[in-house]
Amino acid sequence: MTTTPFPELVMTRSDVALVEPWTVRQGTTQRGGASCDFAHRALTVPLGGAPIDRLVRAHELMHLRISPVEGIDVGAVGASRRAVECAEECRVNEALRRLGFAVNELRDGSEKTAGARVAAASEWSEAVSFFVALRGSDGERDFLQGIRSERPEWVRALRAVKKEVDRLLERVDINTLCATPLSGEGSGFQTITVPIARLIDRVGGSAAPRDDASWKRFKKSLSPGARRAPSGRFATLVIDESRDYVDVPGRTGARRRRYDVSGVVVGPPSRTWRDDRRRVFRVTSRAAGGVIVIDQSGSMNIGDDELDEALRRVPGVTVIGYSHRPGDTLGTPNAWILATQHQRVREVPSGNVGNGVDGPALRWALSLRRPGDILVWVTDGQVTDSNDHPDGALTAECGQLVRQHQIRLAATLDEALQVLRSPHAPRRYSAGFGRIGRFLGISADVL
Numbered sequence: 001m002t003t004t005p006f007p008e009l010v011m012t013r014s015d016v017a018l019v020e021p022w023t024v025r026q027g028t029t030q031r032g033g034a035s036c037d038f039a040h041r042a043l044t045v046p047l048g049g050a051p052i053d054r055l056v057r058a059h060e061l062m063h064l065r066i067s068p069v070e071g072i073d074v075g076a077v078g079a080s081r082r083a084v085e086c087a088e089e090c091r092v093n094e095a096l097r098r099l100g101f102a103v104n105e106l107r108d109g110s111e112k113t114a115g116a117r118v119a120a121a122s123e124w125s126e127a128v129s130f131f132v133a134l135r136g137s138d139g140e141r142d143f144l145q146g147i148r149s150e151r152p153e154w155v156r157a158l159r160a161v162k163k164e165v166d167r168l169l170e171r172v173d174i175n176t177l178c179a180t181p182l183s184g185e186g187s188g189f190q191t192i193t194v195p196i197a198r199l200i201d202r203v204g205g206s207a208a209p210r211d212d213a214s215w216k217r218f219k220k221s222l223s224p225g226a227r228r229a230p231s232g233r234f235a236t237l238v239i240d241e242s243r244d245y246v247d248v249p250g251r252t253g254a255r256r257r258r259y260d261v262s263g264v265v266v267g268p269p270s271r272t273w274r275d276d277r278r279r280v281f282r283v284t285s286r287a288a289g290g291v292i293v294i295d296q297s298g299s300m301n302i303g304d305d306e307l308d309e310a311l312r313r314v315p316g317v318t319v320i321g322y323s324h325r326p327g328d329t330l331g332t333p334n335a336w337i338l339a340t341q342h343q344r345v346r347e348v349p350s351g352n353v354g355n356g357v358d359g360p361a362l363r364w365a366l367s368l369r370r371p372g373d374i375l376v377w378v379t380d381g382q383v384t385d386s387n388d389h390p391d392g393a394l395t396a397e398c399g400q401l402v403r404q405h406q407i408r409l410a411a412t413l414d415e416a417l418q419v420l421r422s423p424h425a426p427r428r429y430s431a432g433f434g435r436i437g438r439f440l441g442i443s444a445d446v447l
Contacts, residue, residue: 002047005057010064029056030108036063038070051105058101062092066178068189079197080329082126083204086133087196090165091177091188093136098174107139115146119154125204131158132165132200154208157218161203164222168195201329206387207232228327228387234394235324235386237360240333244346248311248339289316289341290374290420293365294413295358296323296351297388300380304348306413307338314420316341318368321349324356326388335361354388362401374423376408376416381434390435399439409433409442 007022020041027034027044029052035044045060046053067088074081097103111134118127127147134140140162147154169177172191181187202221206229209215214229221229267282292310294302302321310317318341324334334357338345362377369375383395401407410416411431419425433442 003049003053003057004047005043005045005061007041007043007061007064010061027056029053031110034060036060036067038067051102055101055103055106058096059092059106062096063088066095066180066188067092068182070182075330077194077197078330079194079201082129083197083200083329084193086129086200087193088189089133090135090169090196091192094169094192095174095178095188097136098177103136104138106137107142109142111139111142112146115143116149117146119147119150122151124154124208127154127158127208128161128204129200132161132196135162135165151208153210156215157203157209160219160222161199164199165196168192168199202228202327205231205327205329230389230391231386232391232393233385234359235328235334235356236331237322237335237357237364238331238333239364240336240349242333243336243349245340245343246346247342248344289314289318289370290376290423291318291320291365291369292376292378292413292416292420293361294319294321294338294378295355295380296321296349297353297355298351300378301351302348302413307344307348310413310417311339311344313417317417317420320361320365320368321351322355322357322361323351324354324386324388325352326354326356327386328352335364355382355384356386356388358383359394359397359401362398362407366401366405374408374420375405376410376419377402378410378413378416379433379436380411381409381432381436383435392435395435395439399436402436402440409436 005024007024023040023042024047025042025044027046029046033044034046034056035042037044043060043064045057047057072081072084074084077084079087093103093106114130115127118130131140131143131147134143144155144158147158169192172188176186176191177188179186179188179191181189183190185191199222203218206218206221207214209218209229218229220226294300296302301323307319310319317339319338320335321338322335325332328334332352334352336345336349338348358379365375365377382390383398385391385394402409408416408419408427409429410419411429411433415430429437429442431437433440437443
């Protein structure tokens with residue numbers, strides 16, 4: 001026996017003015033075998049009469065009834081697309097459950113294998129996302145069994161996440177849960193999907209707890225407004241290529257021209273009578289240059305006047321800055337070029353509060369260094385992870401880069417310029433450089 005659903009009858013929504021015909025396609029009960037495509041007005045569902053067929057159809061029709069019709073601006077939502085998708089699955093399943101559907105039977109038998117694979121690959125973020133999407137079904141139980149087979153320490157943390165999701169869902173009635181407006185107090189998407197999606201990103205962007213100490217930090221981070229738990233890794237470096245740049249008058253690069261009494265390139269013949277020393281040979285030499293990488297988090301930021309002074313004092317310098325927004329999952333730029341040999345940024349960008357990309361930023365700066373250039377890192381010596389927590393392993397990683405590539409440290413931009421102008425001067429420091437300084441054995445001194 002086959003059943004033909006009529007999406008047009010379900011599509012009686014306050015946020016949709018026109019009802020156009022939909023296309024119904026044969027689907028399956030396997031994960032990925034059913035969908036509700038608003039863009040192409042196509043509903044793909046199993047058409048059989050078995051209980052699982054009816055349940056999957058009901059799930060997709062509930063999407064048709066309450067899910068956002070238009071594409072979601074994840075930047076406005078403040079959560080990643082994957083987190084929003086899984087949070088919306090959770091809302092749809094909860095709406096079905098409250099209407100009396102046996103949501104617990106919504107599974108296809110692949111969940112246990114999926115859990116084991118995700119855990120074996122240490123994909124904690126995906127484990128959190130998929131687990132929330134499975135909430136309330138037998139697939140949730142199977143998924144946890146797969147997780148336990150590879151990462152038993154993750155189970156307690158995932159159950160704590162579910163408890164927080166339950167708390168969010170319990171506070172709304174069925175009318176609010178199913179309300180279709182995309183925003184506002186009466187929006188089910190804004191009231192439920194958005195906070196759950198943000199929770200998924202906050203938890204998934206942190207490291208899974210490994211012991212009692214990390215478990216306490218993790219549990220505390222689940223509270224509304226609490227600080228994210230440590231992630232134990234750097235964020236991905238996202239270079240801002242949208243900045244406007246202006247030419248700097250007189251800043252023609254890192255090379256200077258002068259004339260001498262000997263050489264291989266003859267200049268204008270008129271210099272034989274215009275120059276009393278008859279310096280007619282043209283000599284080109286490289287001006288003072290190098291690369292400065294600046295930690296622009298918090299109080300380490302610099303202004304336009306400071307950048308102008310740097311370009312005046314060291315004409316050949318390349319300057320880059322970096323700062324990561326703690327916990328960001330939307331690809332917000334966290335590194336940028338402030339000046340090259342020929343240009344400077346029109347307006348110096350402000351930082352994003354945190355460090356988060358110290359190691360990747362240093363590697364990027366090393367890739368911009370020319371042979372013979374000195375690289376100076378303007379830093380307070382604090383290295384943090386993507387959630388802006390200090391981390392010993394990441395500090396050691398940056399310390400090794402400093403040693404291996406002979407990176408010089410400076411507490412201020414002015415000190416960095418002094419290093420570039422006097423590269424052979426003894427290495428003396430005006431600060432101890434915090435954790436990096438302790439790793440390298442640097443003590444405070446007078447520059």
